[in-house]
Amino acid sequence: MTETPDLGAPRIWVLIEQDAGQVHPVSWELLGAARRLASELDGEATCVEAVLPGYGVRHLAAEAFRYGASRVYLLEDPVLALYRNLPYALGVSRLAQTYRPEILLIGATTLGRDLASTIATQLETGLTADCTELTIDPKLRILAATRPTFGGNLMATILCRKHRPQMATVRPRVLPLPEALPRGATGEILAVELDLREADLPVRRLRLIPGAERLNLEHAQVIVAGGRGLGGPDGLTLLRQLADLLGGIVAVTRPLVDAGWISADHQVGQTGKTVRPKLYIAAGISGAVQHRVGMGDANLILAINRDPEAPIFQIAHLGIVGDLHEVIPELIRQLQTL
Numbered sequence: 055m056t057e058t059p060d061l062g063a064p065r066i067w068v069l070i071e072q073d074a075g076q077v078h079p080v081s082w083e084l085l086g087a088a089r090r091l092a093s094e095l096d097g098e099a100t101c102v103e104a105v106l107p108g109y110g111v112r113h114l115a116a117e118a119f120r121y122g123a124s125r126v127y128l129l130e131d132p133v134l135a136l137y138r139n140l141p142y143a144l145g146v147s148r149l150a151q152t153y154r155p156e157i158l159l160i161g162a163t164t165l166g167r168d169l170a171s172t173i174a175t176q177l178e179t180g181l182t183a184d185c186t187e188l189t190i191d192p193k194l195r196i197l198a199a200t201r202p203t204f205g206g207n208l209m210a211t212i213l214c215r216k217h218r219p220q221m222a223t224v225r226p227r228v229l230p231l232p233e234a235l236p237r238g239a240t241g242e243i244l245a246v247e248l249d250l251r252e253a254d255l256p257v258r259r260l261r262l263i264p265g266a267e268r269l270n271l272e273h274a275q276v277i278v279a280g281g282r283g284l285g286g287p288d289g290l291t292l293l294r295q296l297a298d299l300l301g302g303i304v305a306v307t308r309p310l311v312d313a314g315w316i317s318a319d320h321q322v323g324q325t326g327k328t329v330r331p332k333l334y335i336a337a338g339i340s341g342a343v344q345h346r347v348g349m350g351d352a353n354l355i356l357a358i359n360r361d362p363e364a365p366i367f368q369i370a371h372l373g374i375v376g377d378l379h380e381v382i383p384e385l386i387r388q389l390q391t392l
């Protein structure tokens with residue numbers, strides 16, 4: 055990087071996460087939050103800016119302007135064509151060392167969680183991970199990042215007084231998607247050249263599920279979720295049949311992931327994903343608080359549990375008390391006749 059930057063205005067940065075040119079919507083949610091934080095800080099004086107790493111991604115800057123970024127740092131390099139931790143982290147860290155943002159926000163996605171911790175280590179700053187709320191502390195005028203703690207029973211608000219940037223990751227779907235400005239909203243694109251060859255280690259990217267559709271649990275309209283009550287991995291077949299009929303996606307509680315029945319990207323809850331579908335079917339799920347924090351905002355929750363006292367019924371809109379191995383096949387039969 056050759057330019058000596060103007061460090062005048064404080065900056066809030068949002069990392070734009072993209073995969074093969076598809077931006078993860080959490081990036082826009084974070085730009086909305088960054089705008090709100092900037093106005094809480096000092097109105098117009100704080101700049102909301104986006105960092106866009108990748109290769110062949112310049113066209114995405116226009117979208118970032120529509121969601122409120124005034125400047126996009128375009129970090130384009132063939133080394134960044136596919137996500138890998140080290141080159142991405144090195145690129146963003148070097149940029150941050152030069153432009154010194156006050157705040158750096160990253161989505162708490164699989165990629166974001168992996169990347170944020172490396173960036174924080176490289177910048178020797180703190181990281182508040184998996185936040186559910188971001189505000190400005192009224193006295194200290196710094197970021198107040200709130201996240202669940204002690205198994206989800208308490209909310210902790212964490213301040214980073216000393217180190218910069220103040221870093222936070224935020225789960226997808228916990229912040230609202232802001233309204234986009236009309237097409238044609240403009241800003242400045244700053245193409246940054248970094249020599250990332252040293253980070254270009256001979257690492258091969260493995261696609262774990264070749265050809266499979268990306269699991270987009272956070273944005274699914276219908277989710278058919280199962281818990282320990284499924285009784286074993288075979289119970290998942292039943293869920294998949296129901297999900298297919300409803301055009302939905304299968305999700306699970308954490309014990310099923312821990313038992314190796316299904317991959318972690320299906321997990322909903324405190325250490326999994328936050329979802330807000332139109333319909334959430336919870337079958338054989340007790341409704342522990344760590345699960346509920348991830349799905350309690352669903353529009354319609356249908357619980358199926360053989361225990362009428364199961365806590366899931368406290369938040370369910372509809373409940374069926376019964377054995378899921380009888381109830382779900384019956385639901386499937388009924389749907390097939392429609």
Ligand code: FAD
Binds near residue numbers: 281284337364
């Ligand atoms: P159980 O609690 O064992 O419930 C099984 C339910 O199935 C029971 O209500 C039972 O009545 C019912 N049942 C049994 N057989 C049948 C049948 N044949 N038909 C109908 N109903 C039946 N959990 C998550 O889900 N997501 C997280 O992200 C998460 N993060 C965690 C983080 C921490 C730090 C900790 C400590 C825990 C976390 N947990 C998480 C685990 C959580 O506390 C619960 O243990 C878990 O959610 C329980 O899963 P479950 O409902 O599948 O199992």
